[in-house]
Amino acid sequence: MQMRIHVCLIVLFAIAICANTAIAASDEDPDWNKSVNYTLYWGDSIEVDGFLIKANDFSKARAFDVETDYVMLTIASDGSDEWSALLAVNNSQIPDSGIFGERMNITAFEVVTGNDIPAPYTKIGVSTLNITEEETGSWINNTISVSKTIYKDTYIDERVFIAVQVENLRNLEFRNVTINETLPENVLADPDIEVDQIIDISPYSKNTIQYSVKALRPGNYTIPPTEIELEYRGVKYHQYTNSTKLVVYGPDIIAEKTATVDENDPQVLDISIKIENKGNRAAYVKIKDEMLTGCVLKEGKTSTELVIFPNKVKKMEYSVTSEDLRANTIVPSAEIYFSDSKGYSDTFTTKKFYILEEEEEEVLEPDVNINEEVQETEEPAISEEDIEYPKFGPIRSVRDIIDNTMRIINEALEYK
Template sequence: MDKKIVLIGLLTVCIFSILSMTASAADNIEWVEKKDGAKLYWGETINVDGYDVKAEDFNEEGMVFVSISKDGEKLKTSPLTAGLEFEYNDEIKVYAQKVDPNYEVITKDGKEFKTGKWNPYAELDILLRGKPGFDIDVETKKDTYDSKLTGDSRIDVTINVKNDGEAKAQNVVLTVDTAGLEVLNGKTKYTYTKILKDETIEPISLTLKASTPWEDTDYNISVKTTCEDIRGKKYEHTGYKIIKIEKKWDLIVSKNFIKERHMGENVPVSVTVRNRGLCDINNIVLKDSIVSNMHLQKDATLEKTFSLKAGETAEDVFKYTLVPERPGEYTFPKTVAAFTLSNGQSEQVESDNSEKITIYGPYIEITKSVDRQQLNSGDKLTVTVTAKNTGNVDASVTVTDTVPSEAKLISGETSFKQVLESNGGSKTITYIMQMNKEGEIKIPPCKANFLDLDKYSGEVYSESPVVNVGKIITLEGSSPQPEGSTSSNEEKDETSDPSTGGTEEDYEDTPGFGFFLAVAGILMGTGFIMKKKA
């Protein structure tokens, strides 16, 4: 009998303890209001975080029957009057603020009467069990670390964690994934019995050792927390920080030159190569090329092979002088270094070509043209000469043209002196000359001398136009000669060679031929007198 009493007592204590723990757990639940006074009429439903809350039915005593469903399954139904609540599995709670049958009211003879018509509704508060959540912030002093720098060999990491959820977290485990980086100081795992809502834990610090990769590499330093809520449901949260660690090798090719020069001034160029990495680089093949509109002052080799130890610099691998050919802004071509690293990795680096060089000065272009290439002896020929400055500096230009010996100037000017402005300033002259000799005549080139304010000077020449001066020969019986002709077939000696014949007027206009005709006339006259005396 005594044993039965003891057993009954123990059983009673256990049951009481279980009920107390359940009640205590229920009391400690942190409810979060999701809907305040949601108005539901008869048969209406509202969805809150996956739960469907429906006003199933009403009665005349101000009671509403509310159901809770999820994924089409009805979980619980309960009657509520204003001020009452019910919950399901410590997950969701419904509280009735107001239940109104909402009868239709009519007034008759000054008195109000309720009809049999009604449209009941309930105003409900809907609450869900709060869930823990974590804001995890991972910080480092820098986003990018250079493995070649001593100061970047250590990576200091700070981790800040706050429970920004809706309830406390229990049995919290925090782990740090360093992405394979060695831990020099600190821990990668922490445990906490609980972290209350809105609580921030003490900052976590650890120091990592920077790696020395062959290529620029991203490392994801991540932090994960696992925890439980008051009902034992598990949660997981993460935070991370991505950092970059730059490669352990680095070859820098630098091309040095003066950024501004004037025409007539040379441009010295030098190329330096520096190995600022942690490993030696052997058999570096360096190649360079010449910028457009310049040429080497003297021959130079623009390809070399050499090696550099870690931290070593090769000064003036290339050193040469360029002569500008015309003004303008130019971008130097890249100097290219090709090599193979000790791990078998082939690489190529180039110099920076973002900097430009500006060459100042005039650039005079002169053109000479004729209005036709075929004409007759005695015809007029129009010559046009244009000088143009396409450079970026004004210049004083003197243009001098020459009339060929086979012609004489009829009208116009053959020279001028004028300041031609930069970027297209020009001057054109036109003159007319008469061609007095047959054949293919090469017109002499026109010359232009120029000088700018920096005393840069020079001379340029135009091309030499070629014209063909022919003589019209009229056969017997053909139409008369055109106006301006000085001879015809009828006037010619039958024994004369038409290919070499010419009128006296033609030869008189040709330098030297008037003298020869006079001498020939004297000799012929003397011969005739001597013959008559005989």
């Protein structure tokens, strides 16, 4: 029996030596920040790197200090974790230091509880673990697993569902986890579903955030990774899902209408409507144009029906004549209707615009020397073939006309 007691004492002594060695090694570890000293009176608390340390209680006061004097600390983290620590100095039964939350080391080097002082107090040293970005990334990768999935490709008038799955791999609870989503241009989220969310994640659980999107135009899109942000023990961590591909099918029809005055005949206006399909599906297109008031169709037609394939361009052209084709004439819009084999359809109109006269260039008069004699010359006769008819110039926007008109009005007011 006595032999067994001796063996147990030897084992306990070895464990104590190993524990003290481990603590000493941690103090010398370069990953630990330099220790900072604090004095805590009974009831005092301090905040260090996201931890709240409070001197909650002390051993019973006596006429003088004894080796069994101790301080009871409570340590709470921002992540709602809490620990209790009983620390003493030069006590064979109670340790003088401890590591909490795997990243805070507290060492007591003085505990005073005598009757001759107003309140008991302790002096402690606190150091925190220096967590590198690599360690932070490793920790979050081993804690939270995330993924993003798109269920199928979609059509231009359909919604497609996207699911973000967050899996907790540890026996830890995370509160107020933020889900931040980013969508590319021309892709809109369902307004009835909040894409960016704040959730709580239970230990060893899976959370799925699902929402739908709709593309404004067909094409190939890349949905960027979703960001998952959480805070644990005062440290913020970020985890990102994979990016996903979204293919949207359908036609994308655009149209442009132009009008130019015939160079050989100023009473003839040539109209052109260019149709382009920028989508990835063919479309049936119906064009119906409106002629200018007072014009007569000279050549071509003002409406047509055609089928246009992806990445192709087609034109409808015609000419009109007018004996009174004036400047600042409004060219009306053309109506475009299109549909595809799936039943998707839409109607839109081209932009209206004005035809303006070309501004006359200023003719600079040659310099005349008054000392020189001016010789009179006979003006040559002007034949019918030499007469230049007025021509219409470039097409300008309505905004240009308004700006020019306001300038003339302002100059007139200033002149008065």
